Amino acid sequence: MANTTYDAIIIGSGQGGGPIATDLAQAGHKTALIEREHVGGTCVNVGCTPTKTMIASARAAYVVKRAADFGVYTGPVNVDMRRVRQRKRDIVTSYRQSSEQRTEQIQNLDLLRGEASFSGPKTLTVRFTNGETRQLTANTIIIDTGDSPAIPPIDGLDTVPYLDSTSIMELDSVPEHLVVVGAGYVALEFAQMFRRFGSQVTILQRGPQILSKEDEDIASEMAKILQEDGITIRTGTSPTHVQKAAENTIHITVKSEKGEETLTASHLLLATGRRPNTRHLNLEAAGIKTDQKGYVQVNERLETNVTGVYAIGDVKGGPAFTHISYDDYRILRANLLHHGSATTRGRLVPYTIFTDPQLGRVGLSEKEAKAQNITYRVARLPMSSVSRALEVDEPRGVMKALIDPESKQILGCAILGIDGGEIMSMIEIAMMGKLPYTALKDGVFTHPTLAESLNSLFTSIE
């Protein structure tokens, strides 16, 4: 088998892998980037880009249906899933191609289309898409292989045509009744999207609340919004058995404290989390340690237990967000190319759930503050008190922020409201600058923007 020696090899062209491969190559290192499927990884191909593109179509349907609320009258609203899907495919293809073209033009960088697995601590075997194999060696190896949908152990699952977050975006018609298992990010974004396209939607959540990691008041406000949109939410409910019934019909037996019953669905979406793409990597051959779930273990410098081997993004256990994988890239760039000592320590992990309204979150939740015995005060403002939200008739949701009473700094926030991700980011900037909340309480912001609501949010503490 041919053997090629590189200075650095990156496995996976995700949100961190592509940029670090580019920077290493541009700094003169002979670099290989190995990708078994599409350049750009999950975010571009089956994650953020396609979902947010389809959410935009769903929002268009919602706004048109609500036109009469604004005194505007239209005819019947029809959703053409083939057109929705084509718009999604076009945007994904254009992002993917520009990423591919950029990568192919970089000097010192070989983009190898195949699947990598370790054959020793610093040696990889690549199986190319045409079946050929090649051995590669490098002193620096970076694992950025991401994760994939996890399939829960439900009896009968192998006999029904279930969907995951990738295959649901390829549907060419609107499901009649979509049953969604799980109530996290993927579940809520798709549940609302398909409700707006016209499906009947039922969410099954085994725990007592949707968004189990969030504060109970925020999760129940989100549940209220989704229920207003016509989505059925069944908490404390788990599917135990599924069975194909007539054509396009799936029987789902569920268990709750009320006992067992059978639901009839046309489509079943499994949105129960993800599992790391480490199964094909043969990490044992390199002695690289993983945790019990198979995620690669790293320290705060993103180093594995094998010197010179790093892991970034979702495959190291996340947090599973594009901007975190990208920040992992910044850490490796600083340490590998600029003699830095960057770490993950103390970094803020913001995120936004792109339901409508969005939930933007950063820093401590009230649940976490209580668990860690941290003293805090709460600022709270219903979106129905925000002029801008009322004027555009989007007054659903609530803003909540936690304050340190000593330093007056902001500890965290949950903004469930129109453009919640953007308002959360404004608060995040204040946290980055260690501003006291009073700077936002008394800051002069344009009227009537959403930003000016920060005056009222932080006044509510006093």
Ligand SMILES: Cc1cc2nc3c(=O)[nH]c(=O)nc-3n(C[C@H](O)[C@H](O)[C@H](O)COP(=O)(O)OP(=O)(O)OC[C@H]3O[C@@H](n4cnc5c(N)ncnc54)[C@H](O)[C@@H]3O)c2cc1C
């Ligand atoms: C439906 C959905 C919506 C999402 N929406 C958002 C969002 O709005 N905002 C957000 O921040 N995050 C979102 N995420 C999460 C985000 O997509 C991921 O956190 C991010 O893409 C992780 O990037 P990564 O660098 O870890 O690797 P990935 O982007 O997962 O890339 C890994 C790459 O490695 C390749 N690979 C795997 N194994 C091998 C191998 N053995 N050899 C060669 N190549 C291999 C894969 O083909 C893949 O291309 C979403 C995820 C999903 C599923």
Ligand SMILES: NC(=O)c1ccc[n+]([C@@H]2O[C@H](COP(=O)([O-])OP(=O)(O)OC[C@H]3O[C@@H](n4cnc5c(N)ncnc54)[C@H](O)[C@@H]3O)[C@@H](O)[C@H]2O)c1
């Ligand atoms: N907007 C965003 O940033 C965005 C959007 C989508 C996905 N993501 C990322 O992708 C990751 C995966 O999303 P997700 O929604 O699949 O995972 P998640 O961890 O957010 O939610 C998983 C859900 O499945 C339930 N569940 C788990 N196992 C189950 C089982 N065996 N039976 C029944 N229910 C079960 C959990 O209670 C939970 O409600 C997220 O952690 C997030 O980081 C981010």
